[in-house]
Amino acid sequence: GAVVSQHPSWVICKSGTSVKIECRSLDFQATTMFWYRQFPKQSLMLMATSNEGSKATYEQGVEKDKFLINHASLTLSTLTVTSAHPEDSSFYICSAFGLAGGADTGELFFGEGSRLTVL
Amino acid sequence: GENVEQHPSTLSVQEGDSAVIKCTYSDSASNYFPWYKQELGKRPQLIIDIRSNVGEKKDQRIAVTLNKTAKHFSLHITETQPEDSAVYFCAAEVTFGTGTKLQVIP
Numbered sequence: 001g002a003v004v005s006q007h008p009s010w011v012i013c014k015s016g017t018s019v020k021i022e023c024r025s026l027d028f029q030a031t032t033m034f035w036y037r038q039f040p041k042q043s044l045m046l047m048a049t050s051n052e053g054s055k056a057t058y059e060q061g062v063e064k065d066k067f068l069i070n071h072a073s074l075t076l077s078t079l080t081v082t083s084a085h086p087e088d089s090s091f092y093i094c095s096a097f098g099l100a101g102g103a104d105t106g107e108l109f110f111g112e113g114s115r116l117t118v119l
Numbered sequence: 120g121e122n123v124e125q126h127p128s129t130l131s132v133q134e135g136d137s138a139v140i141k142c143t144y145s146d147s148a149s150n151y152f153p154w155y156k157q158e159l160g161k162r163p164q165l166i167i168d169i170r171s172n173v174g175e176k177k178d179q180r181i182a183v184t185l186n187k188t189a190k191h192f193s194l195h196i197t198e199t200q201p202e203d204s205a206v207y208f209c210a211a212e213v214t215f216g217t218g219t220k221l222q223v224i225p
Contacts, residue, residue, distance in 0.1 A: 034213050036215075042217075042218070043208060043215045043216065043217050043218045044163065044208065044215045045215070046213055046214055046215070049213075059120065060120065091160070093162060093163075095213070106151060106170075107153070107165060107168065108153065108165070108210075108213065110162040110163055111162065112161075112162055113160070113161070113162055115160070
């Protein structure tokens with residue numbers, strides 16, 4: 001089946017610094033990836049759609065200058081949280097539609113998630 | 120954009136009883152409706168999904184129904200077991216519902 005891998009799984013940083021999270025599709029190509037943020041006891045909130053070779057599409061209310069997304073290849077999308085502050089502390093998860101069992105089932109596969117803590 | 124509402128937010132059932140979670144969506148163009156189970160701190164796990172060309176799908180104790188006209192879909196879990204206790208999310212395409220915390224009481 002399709003595998004999406006995310007790195008790092010957790011990161012602690014100081015306020016004002018930037019943090020980069022990587023999302024890779026390991027055994028399939030993903031022209032589109034999705035980035036979510038999840039606060040404790042809440043749902044996954046779609047932040048943006050990452051498009052290979054073009055600009056990301058951000059959801060309403062998400063600051064594109066704060067959450068920089070780069071999708072330079074068919075297997076890698078990165079999310080950079082710039083000038084992070086404590087309120088950016090959250091669980092960030094990426095996903096992509098991929099293959100399962102050799103067939104394109106159109107199922108959404110998720111990375112392991114990255115827990116960001118900003119001190 | 121798409122908006123997905125999910126009810127109830129919490130649900131407690133006795134072991135062996137059925138559990139039903141309902142969702143509504145706003146975008147009539149949506150065609151893919153997955154349901155996920157998520158454990159604390161982990162990625163969502165797909166448990167069943169349905170596409171707009173069918174009205175019902177079943178996989179052992181789990182079933183999903185879809186009413187495209189009314190723009191709502193439901194998850195049905197029969198013969199619930201304690202290990203079914205988790206947080207469940209519906210989604211329309213890539214937009215998630217608000218989640219339901221299911222507790223199955225032994």
